[in-house]
Amino acid sequence: MSRITKKEKSDGLYKALLLLKTEDEFYRFFQDLCTITELRSMEQRFEVACLLNEGMIYNEILEKTGASSATISRVNRSLSFGSGGYQICFDRAKELAEQKK
Numbered sequence: 001m002s003r004i005t006k007k008e009k010s011d012g013l014y015k016a017l018l019l020l021k022t023e024d025e026f027y028r029f030f031q032d033l034c035t036i037t038e039l040r041s042m043e044q045r046f047e048v049a050c051l052l053n054e055g056m057i058y059n060e061i062l063e064k065t066g067a068s069s070a071t072i073s074r075v076n077r078s079l080s081f082g083s084g085g086y087q088i089c090f091d092r093a094k095e096l097a098e099q100k101k
Contacts, residue, residue: 048075049086 020026030039044067051061058072067075079086 045071045075046086048072049079050090052076052079053086053090 020029044065047065048061048067061072
């Protein structure tokens with residue numbers, strides 16, 4: 001399991017996220033929790049992850065998102081060697097899309 005789950009103080013945040021039910025609740029929670037800069041950074045990293053997952057190359061991602069090559073590399077490392085969190089989201093989004101067909 002990931003090293004951050006070992007931190008007792010972190011549990012409250014992750015448990016709180018599980019209590020949220022709607023997209024609006026998530027927006028409101030993250031707007032209260034994070035600065036605009038933090039939110040934009042997380043949104044950009046997730047967009048980069050999606051584009052990498054789709055097979056887009058670094059230069060195209062840089063142009064499309066404005067993300068730095070360091071950010072793209074960091075996200076790529078997470079996709080390749082991380083704890084699988086991105087992949088869980090990608091798999092579930094694909095399942096939902098298939099169910100809607």
